[in-house]
Amino acid sequence: MVRTRIPPVAGGVAAVVAVALAVACWVVFPPSVDGTASPARPSVDLPLPWPAEGQASAEVLGLGSLGSRGEQEPVPIASVTKVMTAYVVLKDHPLAGGEAGPRIVVDEQAETEAAAPDESTVPLRAGQRISERDLLALMLVPSGNNVARLLARWDAGSQEAFVAKMNREAAALGMTSTTYTGASGVEDSTTSTATDQLRLAREVMKNDVIRAIVATPSLRVDGVPGTVVNTNTLLGRHGVIGLKTGSSTAAGGALMWAAQARGGALILGVVLHQNPGGSPGAGLRAALENSEKLIAGIQRELPAATR
Template sequence: MARTRIPPVAGGLAAAVAVVLAAACWVVFPPEIAGRALARPDVDLALPWPDEGQASAEVQGLGSLGSRGERGPVPIASVTKVMTAYVVLKDHPLAPGEAGPEITVDEQAQAESTAPDESTAPVRAGRRISERDLLALMLIPSGNNIARLLARWDAGSQEAFVEKMNREAAALGMTDTTYTGASGVEDSTTSTAEDQLRLAREVMKNEVIRSIVATRSLRVDGVPGSVVNTNTLLGRNGVIGLKTGSSTAAGGALMWAAEVRGGALVLGVVLHQNPGGSPAAGLRAALENSEKLIAAIQRELPAATR
């Protein structure tokens, strides 16, 4: 059978129509990564997104700066403690500057303070420490033993507390998040950058958390020496928080908050940086890649929003 020849003009028209249809489909059905639509940013900047892992950022009051990288849940290590603080303060709210109730350090928290291969805070059984100071010991030096102590104090057991964490995650629409412990030491606690960005949006409304995560170092009665923040970006490029995380499986992770010129608050999450290597190397990668991202936003955002 002879093949029908399409005249050049008709062929050109068909190609043009195909291009128009493809462009329309791009708008209506954006491209997908790992089976999920990649939403267009509300503020489109040329940003140095990390080459691996996943990242997401937004400007409060303006909208999304976009997301990049893998889309599935990954281990988040000590970024988990942000949800722990959120649940504790929801159950036991504190006013700005308020210390809150004193909580007795139990034998388990003391025993865990010398646990190898974990970030801990040195506390002694029987010592009474305020709720706010315990939150600081959990968020600033990332004390795993303190996270579990707060979970037991709040809910009676870490298991019961984890149920609360997952209920709050569901209420915030964090559909790709599963918490299995209060500290993040478990590799089975997984989430995505977009889900953790939802949480960052909520916790930065809390003045107590904002104040704690912006603290570079402090002293707590009964705890030797100064407590130093693991977030070394504080005070640079407008950074005012939030929380680091690192483990072999998670690599490095950082939930961050920064103020840009004009007073806008930018929130971001970088996960799964250099997974499989040492936790220290992963954390360095998360901090370095986040700093590049934040510095670029500081440069580009004011001009883009004039």
């Protein structure tokens, strides 16, 4: 949130300003029957194909909220967690333009975890030296859990210390319904809401490095076998330029997404808890399919609403 400093004013003018601000706040956040603030109504009200289950939230930067659907209660978010991991790493170790950053030594733990049978991992060998940017790509594009934990140890000395940073950043962004307990999202105890994660999406899309990485369909990294393919299969369709998938049995499928509107505006959205309790693969398919319908609906309806 941008904070604007209002210079001191004389008593009579100050009173008028105070009343005007109070009226503005009442209009945007009208009081509910119990006197507390009610959630703001959508700034752009469109007939959209919201997911029938789970929760979702979307907005158009510069125009406002498109609204939310589903009960905004904390749920597991799986690998969407890695967006905050990237945000914290780049805040501590910023990269400029196409800079690769420092070369980080792969430790034995990251090599051992690469063989974990029930996780999304990237094959790494102890002693390899891989740049910060390439590790961020290996975390965000194929969703390497072992890479996320390696970056956390490199940044803070331990995953536990890094998680404390993640939660501090969440609090600073106003993500009041979010709790991080790991850097990768494999823990079901890492929970959040679509509206909270939308706050994070808004922030990370200001970062050129993250924007470039999450828009990459596939890549090759020296020392890592084969071509690394992005788990976000919506890239390039309906203007989609990112962001991050997530899936687990408890989380179902999840997707934080960004799309470019035909008029140039940036559309952001988060869909969580799609087909929870089923297989992670089925959940991810549901998240991608329901997100695609929602994005296509926004792209279809937005031009008429903004004329």
